[in-house]
Amino acid sequence: MIPDLSHDRIDRLRDAFQAAGYDADGVVELLGPEAHAALGRGEPVPALRATTDAGALGTLVRLFLLGQAESQTAVEAALAPLPLTEAKAAGLLVDDGDRLRAGLDVRPHGVDDESWWVVSDLDSDLRGGRPVEADHVLGVGHASLSLVRAASRRPVDSVLDLGTGCGVQALHASTHAQRITATDVSKRALALAEATFRLNRVDVELAEGEWFDPVRGRKFDQVVCNPPFVVGPPRTDFTYRDSGLAGDDASALVVRQLPGFLAEGGTGQLLASWVHRDGEDWQDRVSRWLPPGAGVDAWFVQRDVADPALYVGTWLRDAGYDLRSPQGLQKAAEWLDWFEANDVIGIGFGFVTLRRTDARGEVVCEDLRHAFDDPLGPESDQWLRRVDWLRAHDSAEALLTARLVTADSTVLEAVSEPGDEGWQPLVHRLHRTDGPGWQHEIDELGVRLLAGCRGALPLYELLELLAMGYGEDSEDLTRAAIPMARELVRHGMLLPAEWAGGDQ
Known part of the structure:
Protein backbone atom coordinates (compact mmCIF):
# COMPACT_ATOMS: atom_id res chain seq x y z
CA MET A 1 0.00 0.00 0.00
CA ILE A 2 1.28 3.45 -0.95
CA PRO A 3 1.15 5.90 1.97
CA ASP A 4 -0.97 9.00 1.41
CA LEU A 5 1.67 11.62 2.15
CA SER A 6 -0.13 14.65 0.78
CA HIS A 7 1.59 18.01 0.52
CA ASP A 8 -0.63 19.46 3.27
CA ARG A 9 0.25 16.63 5.68
CA ILE A 10 3.96 16.95 4.94
CA ASP A 11 3.86 20.72 5.36
CA ARG A 12 2.22 20.35 8.78
CA LEU A 13 4.76 17.69 9.75
CA ARG A 14 7.56 20.07 8.80
CA ASP A 15 6.01 22.76 11.01
CA ALA A 16 5.90 20.31 13.93
CA PHE A 17 9.52 19.28 13.48
CA GLN A 18 10.70 22.87 13.29
CA ALA A 19 8.72 23.87 16.38
CA ALA A 20 10.19 20.96 18.38
CA GLY A 21 13.75 21.41 17.11
CA TYR A 22 13.71 17.91 15.64
CA ASP A 23 16.71 18.28 13.35
CA ALA A 24 20.27 16.96 13.26
CA ASP A 25 21.68 19.58 15.65
CA GLY A 26 18.68 19.42 17.98
CA VAL A 27 18.92 15.64 18.37
CA VAL A 28 22.66 15.72 19.05
CA GLU A 29 22.25 18.53 21.57
CA LEU A 30 19.45 16.68 23.37
CA LEU A 31 21.19 13.31 23.53
CA GLY A 32 24.73 14.50 24.15
CA PRO A 33 27.78 12.91 22.51
CA GLU A 34 27.81 9.70 24.57
CA ALA A 35 24.13 8.78 24.14
CA HIS A 36 24.25 9.79 20.47
CA ALA A 37 27.25 7.54 19.89
CA ALA A 38 25.53 4.69 21.76
CA LEU A 39 22.45 5.08 19.56
CA GLY A 40 24.67 4.78 16.50
CA ARG A 41 25.91 1.46 17.91
CA GLY A 42 22.35 0.22 18.35
CA GLU A 43 22.28 0.79 22.13
CA PRO A 44 19.05 2.72 22.91
CA VAL A 45 19.06 2.93 26.73
CA PRO A 46 21.33 6.02 27.06
CA ALA A 47 19.15 7.83 24.51
CA LEU A 48 15.97 6.78 26.35
CA ARG A 49 17.36 8.23 29.57
CA ALA A 50 18.42 11.46 27.83
CA THR A 51 14.93 12.02 26.38
CA THR A 52 13.09 11.76 29.72
CA ASP A 53 11.16 14.98 30.40
CA ALA A 54 12.42 16.47 27.11
CA GLY A 55 9.03 17.61 25.86
CA ALA A 56 8.03 17.39 22.20
CA LEU A 57 11.59 16.77 20.98
CA GLY A 58 12.00 13.85 23.39
CA THR A 59 8.71 12.36 22.20
CA LEU A 60 9.75 12.61 18.54
CA VAL A 61 13.15 11.04 19.23
CA ARG A 62 11.59 8.13 21.12
CA LEU A 63 8.91 7.71 18.48
CA PHE A 64 10.94 7.89 15.27
CA LEU A 65 14.52 7.07 16.31
CA LEU A 66 14.01 4.58 19.14
CA GLY A 67 10.83 2.86 17.97
CA GLN A 68 9.00 3.37 21.25
CA ALA A 69 5.23 3.41 21.77
CA GLU A 70 4.16 6.80 23.11
CA SER A 71 0.94 8.11 24.64
CA GLN A 72 -1.57 9.70 22.31
CA THR A 73 -1.48 12.88 24.35
CA ALA A 74 2.29 13.27 24.02
CA VAL A 75 2.29 12.45 20.29
CA GLU A 76 -0.59 14.83 19.60
CA ALA A 77 1.34 17.66 21.29
CA ALA A 78 4.58 16.80 19.48
CA LEU A 79 3.00 16.62 15.99
CA ALA A 80 0.79 19.71 16.24
CA PRO A 81 -0.40 21.20 13.89
CA LEU A 82 -0.70 17.76 12.20
CA PRO A 83 -3.74 16.00 13.71
CA LEU A 84 -3.33 12.38 14.81
CA THR A 85 -6.06 11.26 12.42
CA GLU A 86 -4.11 12.78 9.52
CA ALA A 87 -0.81 11.31 10.69
CA LYS A 88 -2.36 7.84 10.90
CA ALA A 89 -4.04 8.21 7.51
CA ALA A 90 -0.64 9.11 6.05
CA GLY A 91 0.94 5.99 7.53
CA LEU A 92 3.21 8.03 9.79
CA LEU A 93 1.65 6.48 12.92
CA VAL A 94 0.10 3.13 13.79
CA ASP A 95 -1.93 2.12 16.83
CA ASP A 96 -0.32 -0.02 19.54
CA GLY A 97 -3.11 -0.64 22.04
CA ASP A 98 -3.92 2.72 23.52
CA ARG A 99 -0.54 4.11 22.48
CA LEU A 100 1.03 5.05 19.14
CA ARG A 101 4.13 3.91 17.26
CA ALA A 102 5.86 5.21 14.16
CA GLY A 103 4.62 3.64 10.95
CA LEU A 104 7.41 5.18 8.90
CA ASP A 105 11.00 6.10 9.65
CA VAL A 106 11.39 9.88 9.59
CA ARG A 107 14.74 11.00 10.88
CA PRO A 108 17.12 13.95 10.64
CA HIS A 109 20.15 13.52 8.41
CA GLY A 110 22.90 16.08 8.75
CA VAL A 111 26.18 16.61 6.91
CA ASP A 112 28.39 19.65 7.39
CA ASP A 113 26.02 22.64 7.61
CA GLU A 114 23.09 20.83 6.01
CA SER A 115 20.24 19.24 7.95
CA TRP A 116 17.48 17.31 6.22
CA TRP A 117 14.72 14.86 7.14
CA VAL A 118 14.55 11.53 5.33
CA VAL A 119 11.36 9.47 5.03
CA SER A 120 11.76 5.71 4.63
CA ASP A 121 10.39 2.40 5.88
CA LEU A 122 11.15 1.03 9.32
CA ASP A 123 14.04 -1.42 9.33
CA SER A 124 13.78 -4.92 10.75
CA ASP A 125 14.92 -3.87 14.24
CA LEU A 126 12.15 -1.28 14.55
CA ARG A 127 9.65 -3.82 13.18
CA GLY A 128 10.23 -6.12 16.13
CA GLY A 129 12.70 -8.28 14.22
CA ARG A 130 10.21 -9.21 11.50
CA PRO A 131 11.53 -9.40 7.91
CA VAL A 132 10.90 -6.30 5.85
CA GLU A 133 8.32 -6.18 3.05
CA ALA A 134 9.10 -6.87 -0.61
CA ASP A 135 8.71 -3.17 -1.52
CA HIS A 136 10.72 -1.99 1.51
CA VAL A 137 12.35 1.41 1.06
CA LEU A 138 15.72 1.70 2.76
CA GLY A 139 16.68 4.71 4.81
CA VAL A 140 20.13 6.25 5.14
CA GLY A 141 22.38 3.22 5.53
CA GLY A 377 34.45 12.04 -4.10
CA PRO A 378 37.12 14.78 -4.17
CA GLU A 379 39.69 12.13 -5.09
CA SER A 380 37.59 11.01 -8.08
CA ASP A 381 37.53 14.61 -9.35
CA GLN A 382 41.29 14.88 -8.98
CA TRP A 383 41.84 11.43 -10.49
CA LEU A 384 40.03 12.58 -13.62
CA ARG A 385 42.05 15.79 -13.70
CA ARG A 386 45.28 13.80 -13.46
CA VAL A 387 44.03 11.50 -16.24
CA ASP A 388 43.59 14.59 -18.45
CA TRP A 389 47.12 15.73 -17.66
CA LEU A 390 48.61 12.30 -18.39
CA ARG A 391 46.63 12.12 -21.64
CA ALA A 392 48.06 15.49 -22.68
CA HIS A 393 51.55 14.15 -21.82
CA ASP A 394 51.02 10.75 -23.41
CA SER A 395 54.33 10.65 -25.26
CA ALA A 396 57.60 9.97 -23.46
CA GLU A 397 58.95 13.29 -24.75
CA ALA A 398 56.04 15.27 -23.30
CA LEU A 399 56.37 13.61 -19.90
CA LEU A 400 60.15 13.98 -19.78
CA THR A 401 60.00 17.71 -20.51
CA ALA A 402 57.44 18.28 -17.73
CA ARG A 403 58.42 19.77 -14.39
CA LEU A 404 57.07 17.73 -11.49
CA VAL A 405 56.74 18.31 -7.75
CA THR A 406 56.55 15.68 -5.04
CA ALA A 407 53.23 16.33 -3.30
CA ASP A 408 53.38 17.66 0.25
CA SER A 409 51.18 14.74 1.33
CA THR A 410 53.76 12.19 0.12
CA VAL A 411 56.04 10.83 2.83
CA LEU A 412 58.81 8.25 2.68
CA GLU A 413 58.94 5.27 5.01
CA ALA A 414 62.17 3.31 5.34
CA VAL A 415 61.97 -0.27 6.65
CA SER A 416 65.20 -1.87 7.86
CA GLU A 417 66.17 -5.19 9.41
CA PRO A 418 68.97 -5.95 11.90
CA GLY A 419 72.23 -7.29 10.49
CA ASP A 420 75.82 -7.95 11.48
CA GLU A 421 76.71 -4.34 10.74
CA GLY A 422 73.61 -2.73 12.24
CA TRP A 423 70.33 -1.93 10.54
CA GLN A 424 70.19 -2.90 6.88
CA PRO A 425 67.72 -1.16 4.54
CA LEU A 426 64.99 -3.58 3.48
CA VAL A 427 62.44 -1.49 1.59
CA HIS A 428 61.52 2.11 0.88
CA ARG A 429 57.82 2.89 0.67
CA LEU A 430 56.07 6.05 -0.44
CA HIS A 431 52.88 6.76 1.44
CA ARG A 432 50.27 9.37 0.63
CA THR A 433 48.90 10.75 3.89
CA ASP A 434 45.60 12.10 2.49
CA GLY A 435 42.88 10.86 0.16
CA PRO A 436 42.91 7.08 -0.28
CA GLY A 437 46.36 6.72 1.27
CA TRP A 438 48.14 5.14 -1.68
CA GLN A 439 51.41 3.30 -1.06
CA HIS A 440 54.21 2.45 -3.48
CA GLU A 441 57.46 0.62 -2.89
CA ILE A 442 60.38 2.42 -4.48
CA ASP A 443 64.10 1.75 -4.93
CA GLU A 444 67.00 3.97 -3.88
CA LEU A 445 67.27 5.70 -7.26
CA GLY A 446 63.52 6.41 -7.17
CA VAL A 447 63.94 7.97 -3.73
CA ARG A 448 66.68 10.23 -5.09
CA LEU A 449 64.60 11.17 -8.12
CA LEU A 450 61.60 12.23 -6.04
CA ALA A 451 63.85 14.23 -3.74
CA GLY A 452 64.86 16.25 -6.80
CA CYS A 453 61.29 16.79 -8.05
CA ARG A 454 60.86 20.34 -6.79
CA GLY A 455 59.63 21.87 -10.06
CA ALA A 456 62.91 23.57 -11.00
CA LEU A 457 64.13 21.09 -13.64
CA PRO A 458 62.33 18.99 -16.25
CA LEU A 459 62.21 15.28 -15.57
CA TYR A 460 64.75 14.37 -18.26
CA GLU A 461 67.40 16.66 -16.71
CA LEU A 462 66.85 15.11 -13.27
CA LEU A 463 67.30 11.64 -14.77
CA GLU A 464 70.50 12.66 -16.55
CA LEU A 465 71.94 14.08 -13.32
CA LEU A 466 70.90 10.94 -11.43
CA ALA A 467 72.48 8.66 -14.03
CA MET A 468 75.70 10.65 -13.95
CA GLY A 469 75.90 10.74 -10.17
CA TYR A 470 75.26 7.00 -9.71
CA GLY A 471 77.03 5.66 -12.79
CA GLU A 472 73.81 4.38 -14.38
CA ASP A 473 72.94 4.17 -18.05
CA SER A 474 70.75 7.20 -18.79
CA GLU A 475 68.51 5.43 -21.32
CA ASP A 476 67.92 2.44 -19.05
CA LEU A 477 67.13 4.71 -16.13
CA THR A 478 64.71 6.76 -18.23
CA ARG A 479 62.85 3.68 -19.48
CA ALA A 480 62.38 2.50 -15.89
CA ALA A 481 61.38 5.93 -14.60
CA ILE A 482 58.63 6.75 -17.10
CA PRO A 483 56.02 4.16 -15.96
CA MET A 484 56.85 4.85 -12.32
CA ALA A 485 56.35 8.60 -12.81
CA ARG A 486 53.03 8.05 -14.59
CA GLU A 487 51.73 5.84 -11.79
CA LEU A 488 52.78 8.33 -9.10
CA VAL A 489 51.09 11.17 -10.99
CA ARG A 490 47.95 9.06 -11.35
CA HIS A 491 47.90 8.54 -7.58
CA GLY A 492 48.58 12.19 -6.75
CA MET A 493 52.04 11.60 -5.26
CA LEU A 494 53.83 13.50 -8.03
CA LEU A 495 52.11 16.61 -9.36
CA PRO A 496 52.72 18.99 -12.27
CA ALA A 497 54.68 21.97 -11.01
CA GLU A 498 52.01 24.37 -12.31
CA TRP A 499 49.58 22.84 -9.80
CA ALA A 500 51.89 23.39 -6.83
CA GLY A 501 50.52 25.63 -4.11
CA GLY A 502 46.89 25.08 -5.19
CA ASP A 503 44.55 22.23 -5.46
CA GLN A 504 45.56 19.17 -7.29
Missing part, protein backbone atom coordinates in the same frame (compact mmCIF):
# COMPACT_ATOMS: atom_id res chain seq x y z
CA HIS A 142 26.07 2.40 5.19
CA ALA A 143 25.83 1.82 1.44
CA SER A 144 24.04 5.09 0.70
CA LEU A 145 26.44 7.05 2.92
CA SER A 146 29.44 5.48 1.21
CA LEU A 147 28.07 6.62 -2.16
CA VAL A 148 27.47 10.09 -0.73
CA ARG A 149 31.17 10.22 0.20
CA ALA A 150 32.28 8.80 -3.15
CA ALA A 151 30.27 11.17 -5.36
CA SER A 152 31.67 14.34 -6.87
CA ARG A 153 30.37 17.63 -5.48
CA ARG A 154 31.58 19.96 -8.20
CA PRO A 155 28.89 22.45 -9.33
CA VAL A 156 26.83 21.15 -12.26
CA ASP A 157 23.63 22.05 -14.06
CA SER A 158 21.86 18.66 -14.04
CA VAL A 159 21.99 15.48 -11.94
CA LEU A 160 20.19 12.17 -12.40
CA ASP A 161 19.65 10.06 -9.27
CA LEU A 162 18.94 6.64 -10.78
CA GLY A 163 17.00 4.42 -8.38
CA THR A 164 16.49 7.16 -5.81
CA GLY A 165 14.89 5.05 -3.05
CA CYS A 166 14.23 7.41 -0.13
CA GLY A 167 15.93 10.27 -2.01
CA VAL A 168 19.13 10.71 0.00
CA GLN A 169 21.45 11.01 -3.04
CA ALA A 170 19.21 13.68 -4.55
CA LEU A 171 19.27 15.62 -1.27
CA HIS A 172 23.05 15.74 -1.38
CA ALA A 173 22.96 16.62 -5.08
CA SER A 174 20.88 19.69 -4.19
CA THR A 175 23.99 21.26 -2.67
CA HIS A 176 25.75 21.51 -6.05
CA ALA A 177 23.21 20.96 -8.87
CA GLN A 178 20.75 23.37 -10.48
CA ARG A 179 18.32 20.66 -11.64
CA ILE A 180 17.74 17.17 -10.24
CA THR A 181 15.84 14.24 -11.73
CA ALA A 182 15.16 11.15 -9.60
CA THR A 183 13.80 7.84 -10.91
CA ASP A 184 12.71 4.55 -9.39
CA VAL A 185 10.86 1.42 -10.43
CA SER A 186 9.04 1.32 -7.07
CA LYS A 187 5.88 3.40 -6.63
CA ARG A 188 6.37 3.23 -2.86
CA ALA A 189 9.93 4.53 -3.12
CA LEU A 190 8.78 7.44 -5.27
CA ALA A 191 6.04 8.30 -2.76
CA LEU A 192 8.49 8.35 0.14
CA ALA A 193 11.10 10.23 -1.89
CA GLU A 194 8.50 12.85 -2.83
CA ALA A 195 7.69 13.25 0.87
CA THR A 196 11.40 13.61 1.65
CA PHE A 197 11.80 16.33 -0.97
CA ARG A 198 8.64 18.19 0.10
CA LEU A 199 9.69 18.03 3.73
CA ASN A 200 13.02 19.66 2.85
CA ARG A 201 11.77 22.15 0.25
CA VAL A 202 13.99 20.57 -2.42
CA ASP A 203 12.70 20.71 -5.99
CA VAL A 204 13.19 17.36 -7.74
CA GLU A 205 11.66 15.97 -10.93
CA LEU A 206 10.39 12.43 -10.24
CA ALA A 207 9.91 9.71 -12.87
CA GLU A 208 8.80 6.09 -12.61
CA GLY A 209 10.32 3.24 -14.62
CA GLU A 210 12.99 0.57 -14.91
CA TRP A 211 16.63 1.52 -15.13
CA PHE A 212 17.16 4.35 -17.66
CA ASP A 213 13.78 4.01 -19.41
CA PRO A 214 12.23 7.19 -17.86
CA VAL A 215 15.04 9.40 -19.21
CA ARG A 216 15.67 7.93 -22.67
CA GLY A 217 17.10 10.56 -25.02
CA ARG A 218 18.27 12.87 -22.23
CA LYS A 219 21.79 13.84 -21.09
CA PHE A 220 23.00 14.82 -17.64
CA ASP A 221 26.13 16.42 -16.23
CA GLN A 222 26.22 13.87 -13.42
CA VAL A 223 24.55 10.54 -12.71
CA VAL A 224 24.60 8.91 -9.27
CA CYS A 225 23.27 5.43 -8.70
CA ASN A 226 22.94 3.05 -5.78
CA PRO A 227 21.48 0.14 -7.80
CA PRO A 228 20.07 -3.18 -6.57
CA PHE A 229 23.56 -4.65 -6.85
CA VAL A 230 23.20 -7.78 -4.71
CA VAL A 231 24.78 -10.76 -6.49
CA GLY A 232 22.80 -13.99 -6.63
CA PRO A 233 19.99 -15.85 -8.38
CA PRO A 234 17.70 -13.89 -10.74
CA ARG A 235 14.94 -12.97 -8.29
CA THR A 236 13.26 -9.95 -6.72
CA ASP A 237 12.59 -10.80 -3.10
CA PHE A 238 13.21 -7.13 -2.21
CA THR A 239 13.16 -4.32 -4.75
CA TYR A 240 15.79 -2.29 -2.89
CA ARG A 241 18.47 -4.93 -3.41
CA ASP A 242 17.30 -7.47 -6.03
CA SER A 243 17.18 -6.56 -9.71
CA GLY A 244 15.72 -9.76 -11.15
CA LEU A 245 18.97 -10.19 -13.10
CA ALA A 246 21.40 -13.00 -12.41
CA GLY A 247 24.80 -12.58 -10.79
CA ASP A 248 26.37 -9.16 -11.29
CA ASP A 249 24.30 -8.32 -14.37
CA ALA A 250 22.65 -5.35 -12.63
CA SER A 251 25.98 -3.62 -12.04
CA ALA A 252 27.06 -4.49 -15.58
CA LEU A 253 23.86 -2.99 -17.02
CA VAL A 254 24.36 0.34 -15.25
CA VAL A 255 28.05 0.59 -16.19
CA ARG A 256 27.25 -0.27 -19.82
CA GLN A 257 24.35 2.15 -20.25
CA LEU A 258 25.26 5.08 -17.98
CA PRO A 259 27.80 6.76 -20.33
CA GLY A 260 25.08 7.13 -22.96
CA PHE A 261 23.19 9.46 -20.61
CA LEU A 262 26.14 11.74 -19.85
CA ALA A 263 26.75 15.08 -21.49
CA GLU A 264 30.26 15.55 -22.87
CA GLY A 265 32.59 15.67 -19.87
CA GLY A 266 29.79 14.47 -17.57
CA THR A 267 30.55 12.04 -14.77
CA GLY A 268 28.80 9.13 -13.11
CA GLN A 269 29.37 7.45 -9.76
CA LEU A 270 27.80 4.22 -8.61
CA LEU A 271 28.13 1.40 -6.15
CA ALA A 272 28.67 -1.96 -7.82
CA SER A 273 29.38 -5.63 -7.12
CA TRP A 274 31.13 -8.22 -9.26
CA VAL A 275 31.75 -11.94 -8.99
CA HIS A 276 35.15 -13.52 -8.56
CA ARG A 277 35.71 -16.84 -10.31
CA ASP A 278 38.69 -19.17 -10.42
CA GLY A 279 40.86 -18.37 -13.42
CA GLU A 280 39.14 -15.04 -14.15
CA ASP A 281 40.66 -11.66 -13.31
CA TRP A 282 38.01 -9.38 -11.82
CA GLN A 283 39.64 -6.42 -13.56
CA ASP A 284 39.12 -8.03 -16.97
CA ARG A 285 35.55 -8.85 -16.04
CA VAL A 286 34.46 -5.33 -15.11
CA SER A 287 36.40 -3.72 -17.97
CA ARG A 288 34.30 -5.76 -20.41
CA TRP A 289 31.18 -4.07 -19.04
CA LEU A 290 32.08 -0.76 -20.67
CA PRO A 291 30.24 0.04 -23.91
CA PRO A 292 32.40 -0.94 -26.91
CA GLY A 293 33.85 1.91 -28.91
CA ALA A 294 32.65 4.62 -26.53
CA GLY A 295 34.98 7.30 -25.20
CA VAL A 296 34.78 6.59 -21.47
CA ASP A 297 37.23 7.16 -18.66
CA ALA A 298 36.54 4.54 -16.00
CA TRP A 299 37.91 4.02 -12.51
CA PHE A 300 36.88 0.80 -10.75
CA VAL A 301 37.83 0.75 -7.07
CA GLN A 302 37.44 -2.54 -5.21
CA ARG A 303 36.85 -1.87 -1.52
CA ASP A 304 36.12 -5.41 -0.29
CA VAL A 305 35.81 -9.05 -1.34
CA ALA A 306 33.42 -11.30 0.62
CA ASP A 307 33.32 -15.08 0.61
CA PRO A 308 29.92 -16.49 -0.46
CA ALA A 309 28.84 -17.76 2.99
CA LEU A 310 29.56 -14.40 4.67
CA TYR A 311 27.86 -12.55 1.84
CA VAL A 312 24.65 -14.60 2.04
CA GLY A 313 24.46 -14.37 5.83
CA THR A 314 24.97 -10.60 5.80
CA TRP A 315 22.22 -9.90 3.28
CA LEU A 316 19.72 -12.30 4.87
CA ARG A 317 20.25 -10.67 8.27
CA ASP A 318 19.91 -7.26 6.60
CA ALA A 319 16.41 -8.23 5.47
CA GLY A 320 15.49 -9.44 8.95
CA TYR A 321 15.68 -13.22 8.44
CA ASP A 322 16.48 -15.52 11.34
CA LEU A 323 19.22 -17.65 9.80
CA ARG A 324 18.16 -20.64 11.94
CA SER A 325 14.51 -20.48 10.90
CA PRO A 326 13.18 -22.81 8.17
CA GLN A 327 12.80 -19.84 5.82
CA GLY A 328 16.30 -18.57 6.59
CA LEU A 329 17.82 -22.01 6.08
CA GLN A 330 16.03 -22.45 2.76
CA LYS A 331 17.03 -19.00 1.44
CA ALA A 332 20.68 -19.51 2.41
CA ALA A 333 20.82 -22.97 0.84
CA GLU A 334 19.30 -21.79 -2.45
CA TRP A 335 21.68 -18.82 -2.61
CA LEU A 336 24.81 -20.85 -1.84
CA ASP A 337 23.73 -23.54 -4.33
CA TRP A 338 23.56 -20.85 -7.01
CA PHE A 339 27.05 -19.60 -6.14
CA GLU A 340 28.44 -23.13 -6.31
CA ALA A 341 26.71 -23.87 -9.63
CA ASN A 342 28.16 -20.68 -11.11
CA ASP A 343 31.72 -21.18 -9.77
CA VAL A 344 31.56 -18.02 -7.62
CA ILE A 345 34.40 -17.97 -5.07
CA GLY A 346 33.99 -14.37 -3.90
CA ILE A 347 31.98 -11.19 -4.38
CA GLY A 348 33.76 -7.91 -4.90
CA PHE A 349 32.25 -4.59 -3.92
CA GLY A 350 33.30 -1.06 -4.66
CA PHE A 351 32.83 2.21 -6.48
CA VAL A 352 32.84 3.05 -10.16
CA THR A 353 33.57 6.50 -11.58
CA LEU A 354 32.77 7.08 -15.27
CA ARG A 355 33.31 10.10 -17.49
CA ARG A 356 32.27 10.65 -21.06
CA THR A 357 35.12 11.94 -23.21
CA ASP A 358 35.82 12.46 -26.90
CA ALA A 359 39.35 11.14 -26.35
CA ARG A 360 40.55 7.56 -26.05
CA GLY A 361 39.18 6.37 -22.73
CA GLU A 362 41.39 5.47 -19.78
CA VAL A 363 40.28 2.37 -17.82
CA VAL A 364 41.89 1.65 -14.44
CA CYS A 365 40.89 -1.06 -11.94
CA GLU A 366 42.45 -0.89 -8.50
CA ASP A 367 42.26 -2.65 -5.15
CA LEU A 368 41.71 -0.21 -2.32
CA ARG A 369 40.88 -2.47 0.60
CA HIS A 370 42.87 -0.71 3.30
CA ALA A 371 41.19 1.69 5.69
CA PHE A 372 41.21 5.44 5.01
CA ASP A 373 39.16 8.35 6.33
CA ASP A 374 38.94 10.89 3.53
CA PRO A 375 35.89 10.80 1.21
CA LEU A 376 36.53 9.43 -2.26
